[in-house]
Amino acid sequence: MIKPLSAAIACLLFAGVPVENARAQENAQSTPPDANAQEEKAPANGTNPAQGATDLDKVVVTGTRTPKAVDKIPGAITLVSKEEIKHTLLVTEDATAVLARTVPGYAEASQAMSNAGETLRGRVALRLFDGVPQGSPLRDGSRNATFTDMGIVDRVEVINGPSASEGIGAAGGIINYISAVPTKEGNEFRLLTRYSTQFADDSEGWKVGLNFMRKQDNYDLVVGMSVIDRGMGYDADGRRLGMNTSGSVNDSVAKNLFLKGGFNFGENGEKRLQATYSHFKIEGNGDYIQVDGCRYYDPVDCPNPKPNTSERGHIFGSKAEFNDFEQFNLMYTDGDVFGGTFSANAYWADQAMRYPPENGEDRQDPLIPPNGPDGLIWDQSEIDTKKVGLRTAWVRSSLFNVEGLELRTGIDWVRDEAEQRLALTDRTWVPPMKYTSVAPYAQLSYDIGPFTISGGLRREDGELEVDDYTTTWYRGRREVTGGKLTYTETLRNLGAIWRINGQWSVFTAYGEGFGLPNVGIPLRNVSCPGAPYEVEPDCPKASVDSTFRELKAVVVNNREYGVNWVGEKASFSASYYDSRSDYGTSFAIDPATNDYVLFRAPTRIKGIEMSGDWNINDAWKVSALYSRIRGKTAFWTEDPAGRWSAGGLNKPMGALDVNPDKIGLTVRWKFSPKGDITLGSTTLLSRDLSGSDVREYDGREFTYEEHTKGYTLLDLGVNYKTDKYGRFSLGVENLTDKQYILSWSQVPGFRNYWAGRGRMISFTHEFTW
Template identity: 25%
Template sequence: MSFQTTVRYTPLALATLTLSAAPQLYAAQPQAEKLDKLVVTATRTPETISQIPGSVWVIEGETLRTQLDAGADLKTALGKLVPGLDLAPQSRTNYGQNLRGRSVQVLIDGVSMNSSRGLSRQFDSIDPFNIARVEVLSGASSLYGGGATGGIINIITQAPEEGPARFRSQGGVTTGFNNSNDLSYRLAQSVTGGTRTVQGRLSLAYQEEGRHYDANGDEIFPDIAQTDMQDNRSLDVMGNLRIQLSADQTLALMLQRYDSKYEGDRGVYFPHLNDENPDLSDAEIRDGFSADREPATERTLINAQYHHANLLDQDFYLQAYYRKEEAKFQAFPYPSNGSYQFRASKQNTKLSGIKGLFKASLTDTISLTYGLDFDHEEFDATQMSFDTAVSSATGGLKLRESSLVDRYPSYDIDNLAAFAQADWQFTEQLKLSGGIRQRETDVDVDDFKNVPGGSNDYDATLVNASLLYDFNNGQQTWLRYSQGFELPDPAKYYGKSAEVSVSQNPLSAIKTDQVELGWRLMDARWDMQAAIYYAWSDKAVENAEDLTVEVVDEDKRDYGLEAAVTRYFDQGLESGATLHLVRSEQKDADNDWQKRDARYASLSSATAYVGWHDEDRSARLQANHAFDLDDDSDHEIDGYTTFDLTLAQTIGPGRASLGVQNLLDKDYSTVWGQRASMFYSPYYGPAYLYDYKGRGRTYTLSYTLEY
C-alpha cells in the first residue's frame, strides 16, 4: 500500500509534516475557546468541536479572505485550506475536486447545491463576500443525503446583526499586466442592523473577469468542454432576515439571486472548418465571437429555518427550501457527417424540500437526535444546434440556432429519509455514538428519443458508529465507521439506447463504507489534526467514450492520510502546513487491485506557509503542491508547485491588501486541463484544445471598509 508520490518532492512532503498548517486558523485563542466553538455540519445541530468524533475543519471568514485577497476564487481557496480536498481547477467546473478521493456534497446554510445530474458547478453559487465561514466534515456521512460519500462542505452565510445600520464596502482589481483585456474587478456592498427582535442584512456583490494568460504571456484557450470564467460577469444579491418570535423561538429567512454568465466577444477560431476535409487543428483565439446560447449559471435560492428551543421539552429545528437553477454550456464541436456541428446544452434543475429534527436529552448522559428529510427534484435539458454553414464559414465564431431538441431524458426524483442518532457520555472522557438513516428514493424517467422511460425505487440503510476519547488537556482521539449513498447521474445513463431502458437496466446505487482513526490538539500554541481513513464500495462510476455514464461492478477503494498543523509563535508569527496522501484503486477483471484511472483518481497534495500579523498589518507566504499521478493504463497527470503572497495594511478606516498568486510565474497545465485532454481527445479533437492552462502571475489589490 504505497502512496502515489514522487521522490523529488520528498523534502516538501517532510516539511509539511514537521511544520504546521491551518485550515482552522482561529488565531492564537485560548484552548477552551477553540474547543468550545460551535459548528453544525458534523451533527446537524450546534455542537462543540471537542464533542465531534470526526475530522471537522472550520474555515473562518478572515482565513478565507487571506486566500481570496491573493486572487483565488472560492473553490481554489478551499482546496488550499482543507486537507483531503483536492486542489481546484481554475475553470468554472469543480469536476474531480473530491474529498478523500470521493464526491463531496456542497451546502449553503444546509441546502444542497448538488443535483442528481452531476454538473460540477457547486461553487459557482455564491460570492465569498456573503460567506461567514465554511464548515467541512471529511468522510462519508449517513446524516445527510446523497452525494456525501467523500464529505460535506457547508457554506455558512453572513448573519444579520443587531444595532444601528452598519455598512461594509469592498472593491478590488486583479491583473497580470499582460494587456487591458486581463483586468478583472469586483465591487461589493452590504448593510445590516435591526432591533432585538428583528435583524436584517442586504448585500450585493458584482465581479467582472477579464481574459486569463499563462506564465508565458499567452492567452489561455477557453474551456470549451465545461466553460471557464474568462469574460464572465457575476452578480450575487442576498437578503437575510432573523426574527426572534419569542424567548425560545427564532425564524431565519434567506433569499438569494445569483447570476454568473459569459458576456465577452473572444472565442476559438477554427481555420479549417470549411476545408474539404475539415479538422480542428491550428485553432486560435479571436474577437468577433457571438452565439445564440452562451455559458451561464443562474440560480434562485429561498431558505427558511425555524428553531424552537423547548418544544415538548426538546430542541426542534425545521427547514424548508427551494432552489431553481439553470446551467448553460459552451458551444462544443461534434463530428457530424464529415463536418463539425456546434451544439450547446441548457440544463434546468428545481429542488424543494423540508427537514425536521428533534434533539432530546433522555438522561444526563444520553441524548437522541431524530428526524425526517424530504426533497423533490425535477430535471430537464435542451440542446441547441447551430447552423453548420454559418459556423463553418466563420471558423466557429458565429453560432446561429438551427434546431432545439431535448438533450437528456427528463426525470423527477423523490427522496424520503428518516434518521436517528444517539450519543452516550459513557464516562467523563469517553463518548459513544451511533446512528441509522433509512432512505427511500423514487426515480421517474420520461421517454426520450424513442427510448421508453419508467420508474425505479431504491432503498438504502446507512449506519454510523463512533467513539471519542477526550484527554481533558486539549486533545481528543476518535474511531469512526460511517456509510454514504450516491445515485449516479440518471441523465447520462438513461436514454442512450433501447437496450438501456429504465425497466430492464435499472441504474445501480452506490453505497460507500468508511473507517477513520483520528486525533486533534488545540491549545494556545498548536492547532493539530490528523486522520487515517479507508473507504470502499463494490461499484464504481465511469464515463464511456461518448461521455455517458456507466456503473461497473468492480470494487473501489480509497485510503490515505490527511493532516494539518498550525504553530503560533510570539510577536504574531505563525507557520503551518497541510498534507493529504491518497491512493485510489479499483479491481480489474482478474480481481487484482489496480491504480484507479487518472481521469477519476484524486491527487495527493500539500501546502506550507509562514505568516505574521499585528493589529495593523499582516503578511503570508504560501506554497501549494500537487503531486504527480499515474495509473496502470499509462495515463499521467503532472503535478506542480506554486507560491502565493498576501500583504495587508490598515489604511484609514479600512483594510487594504495586495496579493500575488503564482508568485514565481510557474508554467503548468491544470489538473482539469490534463484530465479533459484524456476525456475528449482524440475522439473530439486534438488534445491542445482541452489542455486548460494554469494562470500566470497575477496581482490583486483590494480595499475593505466597515462603518
C-alpha cells in the same frame, strides 16, 4: 489555516444554520432546553445559545443542525474561517480556491466555471449553501461549486468522507457554505472594491460588493450585492488561456443578490423565524473562442506542443454559457418543544446551467440543417434542475434524565427534478427525471467522562421517475420507455472518541453515505446496436429497467482513525481512512466521443491526512497540511448476461477522480496591530500510476498508465488597516509566475489541454462604517 479538530463524520443530522455567535458548552450538553442565557445572544444564527460558552472554533452545525462541540463527535472535519476566506479572496475570486488551499483532501481548483475533477477524498461531495443542496445528483453537470459570491460567506464547514447525515448526494462528504450574520448592534455597511490584472490589455477585472447588516433587539437583517467582471486569463508564458469546454470564468460577469432576515420571539426568545433569498448568476461575455492546442510532438500535426489558447471571436448562433442559481429558504426553530429543541427548514431552489457550444459528432443529425459556417451543427447543452424540500430535527439532551445521553431525530423530504437539452436545436438529451425521497433518522450519543460514543441510523426511501424519450441520432434514435425505480437503503454509523487529557484525543469512526450515480449520463448513452452514427430500423425499444444496473445507487462505507493534539501554542491532527463501495463510480474517457463517462465498478480509496498550526509568537504563525490518496477500481464491470463478474481492484484511479499528493504551507507575519503579510504555497507532487489485469472469461488483457507532473504555486497577501480610510490589500496569485498544466488536464480528453493561470496582481479596498 484549517483547525485540526475532531468532528462530525458520524453525525446523522442535517445542517444549514449559520453559527457566527453560537458557542458550545464545555459540558456534554450542546443545546439544553433552558439554554437561553448567554454572554452574547445570537439572533441571526437560528440556533439557541448555550451556557458555559467556549470559542466558536470548537462548534459545528453541519451534520447536527444545532451547535455541538466538535471534541464530542468522532470523525474528521475542517473548518474554513472567515479570515482564510478573506485571504484567498485577496488572491483570486475562484469560488473553490479556498478549499484547495485549506482542506487536505480537496483536489486542485479547476479555475473554471466547472468544478470537474474537484473531488473530496476522491469522491464527489454534497455542496450546501446554508444547508440547501446545490445542483442535482440526477444530472451532476459539475457546476455546483459556483453558486454565490464568496464575499457573503462567513465560513465553510467540511465533513471529510461519506456521511449519512444529508441522505442523497453525500457519499463523498459534505461542504456547507454558511452565510454571514450580524455581530454588532445597530447598522453596519461594508463596501469592497477590487481591481486585478495580468498586465495584458484584456486581462483586467474588477469587483464591487456592498454588504449591509442590521441587528436590533430581536430583529436582524443581512443584504449583500456584488458584481464581478473578469477579464481574460493568461498563463505564465503570456498566452491566453483556453476557454474551458465546460464553462470558463475568464471573460465573464457574475452578479449576486443575497437577503436574509429573521426575528426571535417567545417568552425567553427561544423561538426564531428566518427567511433567506439568494440569486447568483455568472455568464460568459462570448468575446472569445477556443483554439485547440496539441499535447504530443508530431512533425506534421503537432510540431510545437502547446496548451489550448483563445482568440477574439464568436461562434455563429451560439449563446453565452452561464450558471443561474436561485433559492429560498425558510427556517423555524423552537428551543422548548417537549423538553428539546425543534427545527424545520423548507426550501426551494431553481438552478440552470448552460454550457459552451460544440460541434462534436454526438451533436450531429442529418435531419437537422447545419447552423455553423463549417457545415456542422453547433449545439449547447443546458441542464435545468428544481427542488423543494423540508427538513426537520428534534434534539433532546439528558434523555430519560440520564446526564450525557442525547437523542437527535427527525425526518427529511425532498423532490428533485432535472433534465438536459440541446438548446439551439431544441432536442432532448437527458429526459425529465424526478426523484422523491423520505428519510427518517435517529442519532444517539452518550458522554461518559472523557469518552463519547455515538451511533445512529438513517433510512433512505426514494423513488426515481423517468419520462419516455428518444435518444439522439448519434445514439440511434432509440425509443426508451420511462418508468420508476425504487431506492431503499438503511445507512449506519458508529464512532467513539477518547479525550485522553487536556491535549490529546483519539477517535475511531464508521460511516455510510448514499448517492445517485449521475443518472443522466447512462440515460443519454442508451443506444441501438448499430450506433453510433447509424439508425437501425429494427432497433428494439429500450426501457429504464434495462439500464437499472448502471442506475444503481452508490453506497459508500468509510472507516477512519485519527488523533488530535492541542498545545499552548501549537496543534496537530492526523487521520487515516479507508473508503469502499461495492458498486461505485469513477470517470473514464469514452473512446468514441472523448467525453467523460461514468464507470460503474467496485472502488476502494485509502488516504492519510495531516494538518497543524504553530503560533510561534504574537507576530508569527505557521500552518501546514498534507494529503495522500490512492484509489483502485476494476478494469471491467459485471456482465449483464452473467458471463463474468466484475474485475478485481487492479486499476488505479487517476487524476479525474483522485488528487495527487498535496502539501500546503502558510506563514503569516503580523508586522503591526494594523497590518499583516501572508505567504502561502500549495504543492501537488508528481505521480506515476499503472496497472493491468486479464479477464479469465475471454483472455482479454487490460492495462492503464497515467503520469502527472507536479508543481508548486506561491501566493502572497498583504493587509493594512487604517483608522480613517479602511483596509488596503495587495494579493499576488502565482507569485513566481510558474508555467504549469492543471493535473486533471494532464490526462488526455476532449479538448482538455489547459494551462493554469500565471501571475495575477489584485488590489482590494474594504471600507466599513
